[in-house]
Amino acid sequence: xxxxxxALERWMTTWETRVQYDLAESGIHPLRARDLLDLLPDAERAxxxxxxxxxxxxxxxxxxxxxxxxxxxxxxxxxxxxxxxxTTGAIEANFLLFQLLLEPGDHVVACxxxxxxxxxxxxxxxxxxxYWRAREEDGFRFDVDDLARLVTRxxxxxxxxxxxxxxxxxxxxxxxxxxxxxxxxxGATVLSDEAYRWLDVPGGEPPxxxxxxxxxxxxxxxxxxxxxxxxxxxxxxxxAHGDVGARCWALRDYxxxxxxxxxxxxxxxxLRHRERIVERSRQIxxxxxxxxxxxxxxxxxxxxxxxPRGGLVGLLRYHVPLPSLDLANLLAxxxxxxxxxxxxxxxxxxxxxxxxxxxxxxAAGLERTGECFAGLARTA
Numbered sequence: 569x570x571x572x573x574x575a576l577e578r579w580m581t582t583w584e585t586r587v588q589y590d591l592a593e594s595g596i597h598p599l600r601a602r603d604l605l606d607l608l609p610d611a612e613r614a615x616x617x618x619x620x621x622x623x624x625x626x627x628x629x630x631x632x633x634x635x636x637x638x639x640x641x642x643x644x645x646x647x648x649x650x651x652x653x654x655t656t657g658a659i660e661a662n663f664l665l666f667q668l669l670l671e672p673g674d675h676v677v678a679c680x681x682x683x684x685x686x687x688x689x690x691x692x693x694x695x696x697x698x699y700w701r702a703r704e705e706d707g708f709r710f711d712v713d714d715l716a717r718l719v720t721r722x723x724x725x726x727x728x729x730x731x732x733x734x735x736x737x738x739x740x741x742x743x744x745x746x747x748x749x750x751x752x753x754x755g756a757t758v759l760s761d762e763a764y765r766w767l768d769v770p771g772g773e774p775p776x777x778x779x780x781x782x783x784x785x786x787x788x789x790x791x792x793x794x795x796x797x798x799x800x801x802x803x804x805x806x807x808a809h810g811d812v813g814a815r816c817w818a819l820r821d822y823x824x825x826x827x828x829x830x831x832x833x834x835x836x837x838x839l840r841h842r843e844r845i846v847e848r849s850r851q852i853x854x855x856x857x858x859x860x861x862x863x864x865x866x867x868x869x870x871x872x873x874x875x876p877r878g879g880l881v882g883l884l885r886y887h888v889p890l891p892s893l894d895l896a897n898l899l900a901x902x903x904x905x906x907x908x909x910x911x912x913x914x915x916x917x918x919x920x921x922x923x924x925x926x927x928x929x930x931a932a933g934l935e936r937t938g939e940c941f942a943g944l945a946r947t948a
Contacts, residue, residue: 571692574684576912579893583900589925589933592896592908594733594881595794596767596849596924604798604834607841620833628829631817632805636832639839644788644807645781653813654832656824658763658791658804663689664816664823665759665787665806669725670695677718678727679710681734681913686727686761695724707874708735708883712746723756730776731764734913734920735883736876738773748782759787764879766795766846770854772877780807787812794880794924796838796845801831849924853880856923856930863934870941873921880924883910885917888944892916895944903936 584590608616631637632654640654641647655661662685670676672694678687680699691697698718702708710732719726726747730739739747744760751758760779768775779786788807793799806813838845857875864872869887876882884907886895892909896919899905910918923930 569692569694572688574688576684576908579896579909579912580906583906586904587900587906588904589929589936590906591921591925591930591933591937592906592919593922593925594920595799595922596797596880597852597926598799599797599845601834604837604841607837607844616837620830623830623833625829628826628832630821630826631813632827633832633836636803636836636839637805639836640790640805640807644778647780647807651780651807651809651813653806653808653817653820654827655804655806655816655820656827657793657799657802658761658789659685660820660824661789661804661806661816662686662759662761664819665789665808665812666690666693667819668812668815669757669759671724674724675720675722676725676727677715677723679729679732681915682727682729683733683761684912686729690725690727700726702732702735702737708732708737710737710739710743712739712743712750715747716750719750719754719756721754723751723754726751726756726758727761728758728779729761729763731767731769731773731876731878733763733879734881734908734910736769736874736879736881738876738878739776740773741776744776744779745782748779748786751785752783757785757787759789761789763789763791763794765790766842767849767853767879769876769878770857772875775878778807780809784809792835792838795849796842797849797924798835798838801828801835803827803831803835852925852927853923855927856925859927859931859934860921860923863938867938867941870938870945876923881920881922883913883915883918884921886919886941887917888941890944892918895919899937899940903940905933905936905940907937 637649896909908920
C-alpha cells in the first residue's frame, strides 16, 4: 500500500500546540476529566473517582468492554454488543474497514471534499475512486442524483460523511435512504462516517438515521471525540452487521490490539450521560453561530460562508489575494489564529472554520482574523 501525505494532519500538527486561537479544530471544546465526573450524582461521584484511581492500567478487553459496547449498541436499532467494535478513534475504524472490504481494482465512490482518509486510503489500496462532489453553487449540498450517476455494477463501497467535514453539508433522512437503496441495488456496502452524530445545528437539517439502522449493507462509524469533546480518549467504534466487526477485530490485532482501559471507563461515563454532554455542545454551537453571523455581516466585502447545516465545520471564503496555505500560515504565525487551509481539501481561497471552540476564544480569534483580512485588503 502506498499512501500519499495527509495534508491536513501535517499542517495541523505544525500549529495546533503553538497558537492561542484554534478555530480550525473540527470537534467541540474538550471536556476535562473533572467535568465528566461532575456529571455523576453526588452520591456516586466519590466512589466513581476511587474506582478510576484504583483501576489497574493493564490491557483492556480487546473489543472494548461489554459495558461500553452495550451502551453503544443501544444507540442503534436492534444492534447487539457483538456487532460493535471499539477502536482507537474513528480513524482506526475507517482504516480497518477499508482494509477488510476492499481489494486492488475495486470501484469506490467517496464524498468530496472530505477528510482525506476517506478517499486516500482506498486509493492507496489500489482502488478506483470516483468523487461524489458537493455542489458549491447550491451552498455545498450533495445531490443524490449525482451519486446515482457514479455508482456502477462494479462499485463495492460508497463512503459517506454526514454531517460533513469540511462543508457542513448534511444529508436528509430521504437522502440517506436513497443512498442505501443505490448501494443495495449495486451489491455495494455503505460506510458512513458519522463522527458528527448528535450534533444538530439550529435551523439545520434534522438528523438522518445511522446507516447501520437501514440494513445489512450499512456500516456506521462513530467517535466520542467530536460530539462529546473527548478526543484525548481516542475512543471510536464501528457498528456493522454479521461478522464484519469480528473480522476487523482480527485485523486490529496487528495494529493497536485494544482500547485503553482508562479511556474505556471514562467513555462509559460519557455515554451514560450523553444527553447532558450533547446539551453542552448545543449551547456552544448556538453561541458561536451567533458570533460568526455578526462577524460575517460586518465584513461582507472580506469574507462569507455557508453556515453548517450539521456538525461543527464550514468553509469560509475570503477575498484577499493570498493562496489559502499562505494565508493560514500567516494567520497562525502572526496572529496566533488557526484556520485550516482549503487547499488541504482541494478548495482554494477557502479556510475551514470550526464552531466548537470555547465561545470566548472563538470570538477573540475571529476578531484577530478580521484584523488580518483588513490589513491585507488595505495593502492589496
